[in-house]
Amino acid sequence: MDASLLQNDRNTIGFDDTELAFIRQHKQDDVNQLILKSGQFKGIDVKKLAGQILSRQKALKKLPEWSANDALIFPPALSVEQCSSEATARYKSGIISGKSLIDITGGMGVDSYYLSKNFGKTQYYEQQEEVAETAAYNFKILQAENIEVHQVDSLAALEKVNIQANWIYADPARRGLNKEKVVRLSDCTPDIVANLDLLLKTAPDILLKTSPLLDIDLAVKELKYVKEVHITGYDNECKELLFHISRDHHSNDFLLKVRILNSAGVVLQSLDFNRNTERNSEISYSYPLSYLYEPHAAVLKAGAFKIPGSLYQVKKLAASSHLYTSDKHIINFPGRTFEIIGVCKPDIQEILTYIKENKANLTLRNFPAKIHDLRKKWRLKDGGDFYLFATTLSDNKKVIIITKKIEK
The missing domain is CATH 3.40.50.150 (Vaccinia Virus protein VP39)
Incomplete structure (x- = not known):
């Protein structure tokens, strides 16, 4: 069968005008509350439309063009998450x-x-x-x-x-x-x-x-x-x-x-x-300089562990840390870029000399701890303008790198 031969009467497959109006009116509502109040909406299959509303809410960021079209039929929310x-x-x-x-x-x-x-x-x-x-x-x-x-x-x-x-x-x-x-x-x-x-x-x-x-x-x-x-x-x-x-x-x-x-x-x-280029790439190591670069997850998935050093003229902090640094700001590095504010021991008192309050974003790279444990130990809240990187340098020294993110 092809699309032109399918029945597409709204009463059979799609939505009638009343149902479309309901979707538009309640597209931001809590679907569980809608279902609980379904008795208030006479002649409307609230459960069916609540499923459509939930799927659209799931798709709002993922499928903006589709979610903006009220006439489209969405599958269950799980299918939206998987598409x-x-x-x-x-x-x-x-x-x-x-x-x-x-x-x-x-x-x-x-x-x-x-x-x-x-x-x-x-x-x-x-x-x-x-x-x-x-x-x-x-x-x-x-x-x-x-x-x-x-x-x-x-x-x-x-x-x-x-x-x-x-x-x-x-x-x-x-x-x-x-x-x-x-x-x-x-x-x-x-x-x-x-x-x-x-x-x-x-x-x-x-x-x-x-x-x-x-x-x-x-x-x-x-x-x-x-x-x-x-x-x-x-x-x-x-x-x-x-x-x-x-x-x-x-x-x-x-x-x-x-x-x-x-x-x-x-x-x-x-x-x-390609793999040969990665294998043959030379990498040099350095203590943190003026800027810190965190490769995007896609870069790491591809197995680009050495090649960013030669391509972008940056140095690596350690073989297994997968963080890079440079004196000059590299604009097109594939990942996040940060300005380094300071480097200190993994001690909250030293960290607080830079961030001034117990609030910062925390990332661990090749560091013997868990984020939850460190936050609890340091009583550190999540968020704010500072980004902390707990990592290990090429000489096995454990440090905290205090940074601020540079927007591209």
Whole structure:
């Protein structure tokens, strides 16, 4: 079935005008309170609409464009939490394009929608009937007329019909039979490694989205034809790993592309390298100088532990601390930048000579303690303008580095 053939009468799939007005009126309300007061709203399925309101609240930051559209149907809040963010979906739409795309793991349809903007035709596959019907309805509301919805098993369909495309997109489900989280590729559904030959027969290029917890090098060995790995970061977190698999790529070498995004999916900071460059990079060590640099989580996930030193002309505090320093301010370092106010022993009395009050942000890097324990011991409140880094220097000296954040 495709989106144009689906029934989309509001009484069947979407919302009538009364329901839309209810969603708009209560979109910021506590859904539990709404349900408790459901008897006040005659002729309205408050429980159903409360679910929609909760999902929209969950999506407000993650999917601002979708959450602003009252007519769209949202899945349960857990599904919203698991789907791609608008930022990462927009980024993906900027790195692949062509005449035709097949999304073999359709789901909510966020990635299909944004990816379809750079393809002449997008084929969305989803096994669950309700999910597929909802996606088709939303695509029509969003005027994504080049997306064709198929409510069938994508791999079974590809085996039966000789479909060809420029790209395949896959975001395998990372939940086991008991709804537990899984990370290994072979435990995800569908199993991309086991079906790789079929997929590469259908399209010369595959974009595979995985959990940021996946072991990159192990996955590259299993997938064989990996040309690039995109490590995306957003809001100080590593969000996704994207493997570009190409049937024409027969080298063991692959490019690692770290991309730190803003809420619109625009790249703010980037870092490109391969494993040989990282291995051959020389690193020098130093005591804290004028500025401190904390690499973004995506940089560390990519395994860039030495290369920032040579690329950005900064020195490392210690091999395992993964903090850098310099005398001159490096503007484009991929991560957070701080001005160093002072360095002292891990003693609250010395710390208070710099921060003047028991309030500061605290980070531990290669330091033998836990944040909770230190805060309790020092009676240190969270927040404020000061950022403390408890770390170990290259001579094994334990120190607290007092800093203030430099906004970029």
